[in-house]
Amino acid sequence: ALKLEAPLSVEAACTLVNNETYPVASRVTYQFGARGDMPPVKMHWYDGGMRPPRPDELGEGQQFGDNGTLFVGDDGKMLGYTVIPESRRREFGKPPKVLERSPGHHQEWIEACKGGKPAGSNFDHAGPLAEAVLLGNVALRADLKSKLTRTRLHWDSEKFEFTNMPEANQYLRRDYREGWSL
Secondary structure (H helix, E strand, O other): OOOOOOOOEEEEEEOOOOOOOOOOOEEEEEEEOOEOOEOOEEEEEEEOOOOOOOOOOOOOOOOOOOOOOEEEOOOOEEEOOEEEOHHHHOOOOOOOOOOOOOOOHHHHHHHHHOOOOOOOOOHHHHHHHHHHHHHHHHHOOHHHHOOOOOOOEEEEOOOOEEOOOHHHHHHOOOOOOOOOOO
């Protein structure tokens, strides 16, 4: 629905990190460009106990939860599938269906293998998503963190490289041992 492709930039903050493992907790911020008549999008990923601030729109006693999705828009917020605050929910009508309902990703895959239409999570869809997530992993690398203090890595998806920190590009490809090349 958001039609996100590769991000323009990625930035990370985390707990202690070393070159052997990823941190216990992290926050990764992705900047996506405009898509047609859709505006740019900023996406924050939180894990390991790091969380966004509790939305002011949540009512007393209304649970924030410890996982899920928080959409922050110009006209309101959605926590999961729920518009908050509850008083605003009544102002919005039922949205139009823009995505076809899925019988489930297993069934979609089987139908695609049999020559049907592509699965909803096909490579055209999943590739840019995987690219974005992996760019966040690069931003969390320990040997970059000392140089990355609140530095945004700028990404050129066409050239498949970071444009403002060439040393980060070493994590994008690897030399394969003999007999294991692709």
